[in-house]
Amino acid sequence: MKILLIGEYSRLHNSLKEGLEALKHDVKIIGTGDSFKQFPVDYSTFPRFITSTRLLLFFNKVFFKIFRTDLQTAEKGIRFWFYLPKLKNYDIVQLINSNAVETYPFFSKYLLKKIFKNNKKSFLLVCGEDTPIIDFLLKNEMKYSILTPLLENEKLKSSYSFSLKYTQKNYRDLYDFINSNVCQTIVSDLDYKIPLPQCKLIPNPVNTDKIAFEPLIILEKVIIFLGINESSFTKKGTIYFEKALEIINQKYTDKVEIIISKSLPYQKYVQLYNSAHIILDQVYGYDQGYNALEAMSKGKVVFTGAEKEFMDYYNLTEKVCINALPDVDYLVTELSFLIENPEEIITIGKRARDFIEKEHHYIQIAQQYLNTWNEN
Structure with missing residues (x-):
């Protein structure tokens, strides 16, 4: 056709x-x-x-x-x-x-x-x-x-x-x-x-043939990436991520590296987040948008929409991403858990890729x- x-x-x-x-x-x-x-x-x-x-x-x-x-x-x-x-x-x-x-x-x-x-x-x-x-x-x-x-x-x-x-x-x-x-x-x-x-x-x-799964390796620091689209800053609830990162940076100075970008072309955006373990996407979603799905396909742990409606629709019992909420304390708690339990980052990353291959191929x-x- x-x-x-x-x-x-x-x-x-x-x-x-x-x-x-x-x-x-x-x-x-x-x-x-x-x-x-x-x-x-x-x-x-x-x-x-x-x-x-x-x-x-x-x-x-x-x-x-x-x-x-x-x-x-x-x-x-x-x-x-x-x-x-x-x-x-x-x-x-x-x-x-x-x-x-x-x-x-x-x-x-x-x-x-x-x-x-x-x-x-x-x-x-x-x-x-x-x-x-x-x-x-x-x-x-x-x-x-x-x-x-x-x-x-x-x-x-x-x-x-x-x-x-x-x-x-x-x-x-x-x-x-x-x-x-x-x-x-x-x-x-x-x-x-x-x-x-x-x-x-x-x-x-999601083209899983073009997007290779990269098993996460965590050496000295957990790398967290926030890509800011200035035109949708408010709608995505980016302010909550920014405030949470300020606290995380003070709390885990020696354990985290934070990368922040602003309104980059798609290819540069992807190149910049490739080294990250955790991607902060948006807080006001019930399901994942496209950027989140591509990051999940690479095996990243993504903070995005993953509400009960999403878990029920796909019959999921384990996390394939982190449900982000417009709540700074909640975000800090979730990030802190991952930083203190890096093996969980690796596990969720593998589940994320499996989910994409099953539901989004x-x-x-x-x-x-x-x-x-x-x-x-």
Whole structure:
């Protein structure tokens, strides 16, 4: 089959592509590569003209202040439009988000009308923030979520402009338009299955052939890594990790090494955390996001979402990662236990890899997508 994957935010579509290609399908990805992360795509819509010089970036800021129009957002749509002749006659089209084209909603609608018309079957994947997810989280019915900081402090609204845009009429209309034109909506983990129980969950694919398992060896120090994405600092609860690390650093000065990075391209991010034993991912999740899964595949101990819902869904009785909570004392206690019991780090790391191979193997997951697409 010919398959077109629109958008890439986490390497999910790249891993899915690798699984589908292993099953002898022809796959292309179109997208921006997600800003600084620079994920590979076949057709790039990255706004390289507007970002090519500081002068143009400055001009864009001025233009936005006067006309409330972001030329980078417009350029993404224009680049997508130029690719339209190549985006025809696919058997399957999958959008990674209702805003997968990453341009203005009215322009996305125009472009996606062409996509839906010129290809056979289309699907929507919800694997991050989107209109029904934000609607659900704003009800504040869960014990915590990525919106918890905002719900507790309205002054943080500016930190949530990306999230809240999905509640605006133009983005809501875009979601409804896509929802009425796709065969099915798929979700990637429990953080989206809980708000959308009617949708089919297909776990994130992880290429375990590319990501080698590295048995953890702990010599003098336990190495802890915190990778900060400045745009999602508040939503991921990174402040709790920072505060916990301050205490851990004082408590175990001679036993730990702490590495902190900020908004690195994907490849540099991975290279930097390779030497770590423990990865601090996020505190507001119920299941693991993509970065956490890749780290677990390498055999790292990851502090991330691993709530009871996750343990029950996969019938787990032993930890494959550490359930992170928005509680500094709790995080310090969990980190302290691992530092004082390094053999437990090694054991959890092995379990993590086994879990990924069993539940997230990229070829098995690609087959699940094929089965779902073919059912419609």
